[in-house]
């Protein structure tokens with residue numbers, strides 16, 4: 001049988017992003033057992049590096065086994081019980097997924113909607129919380145990957161700090177590339193995915209729970225409906241008890257550890273500045289070529305730029321040709337803008353001028 005040999009592509013879509021050789025090498029190092037004390041040292045290092053990246057002191061901070069959606073499920077299933085109210089902002093695919101998952105937990109979901117490409121209206125979110133005083137949580141997506149919108153969080157966080165409700169935030173397309181300040185912004189439950197700005201393959205979902213969220217978990221009347229994602233069980237493996245729960249994905253945790261070390265070496269602030277600078281450079285290059293921008297000005301994500309190619313371009317044909325003839329992946333549009341936009345990710349390893357120049361150079365062939 002032939003050896004598996006996928007081509008080395010430039011992954012400028014909505015994720016996965018390219019992974020450094022350091023991370024790939026770490027992932028190919030020998031396996032340790034998931035109960036080996038030497039593996040536990042690595043687990044502890046991962047938890048601390050994740051706290052640094054989330055900018056939190058939360059003890060309960062670890063990577064959930066599974067992709068970003070497992071992080072979303074873990075976030076919601078642990079705090080929601082049947083009959084609870086959950087206010088969720090929806091301005092794209094991932095807000096809608098959050099509302100769907102909350103509904104599957106048996107919650108009564110109150111959605112606050114904004115048009116795709118626009119941020120959620122903070123005042124409307126506050127009004128929805130005031131109109132539903134017992135609501136257990138308020139959930140928003142910080143970086144809406146379907147539209148490229150960056151959601152401001154501070155005002156909502158400050159309001160929720162003074163209430164019983166939990167502030168739950170999806171940072172899948174932000175963590176490690178866009179500043180996320182869990183403690184300063186009053187976020188109680190926050191999750192991400194490894195395959196975007198962290199530049200690690202897909203497979204783990206970093207998550208953090210504040211002491212307020214842990215109290216909600218402790219006061220539950222019913223068991224968490226998912227055994228696999230039940231934090232009361234998982235904390236016995238990730239915490240000091242070290243009780244077996246499930247076999248940890250060892251090589252993924254090695255990869256995440258190395259990816260987080262790279263972030264620590266670069267410095268989080270430097271890394272976020274690099275993402276912003278690369279996105280600004282891309283935006284200038286695309287604007288010069290006649291591209292239009294989907295996300296409202298002032299709310300554009302550094303990690304993902306959603307654009308309308310110039311009039312006359314066959315949006316899908318050019319995207320496919322970029323992949324076939326240039327080894328460059330850019331993402332297709334979703335939902336209402338499927339076939340109309342591209343989603344260009346500059347995440348982790350790829351957030352740099354050199355990678356942008358490769359893309360812009362290729363695009364000139366179509367102009």
Ligand SMILES: Cc1ncc(COP(=O)(O)O)c(C=O)c1O
Pocket residue numbers: 014015067068069070072094141143144145146170171172173193202
């Ligand atoms: C904002 C957001 N949330 C959740 C997810 C789900 O993550 P995954 O596809 O890794 O399960 C994604 C994936 O793109 C995302 O962009």
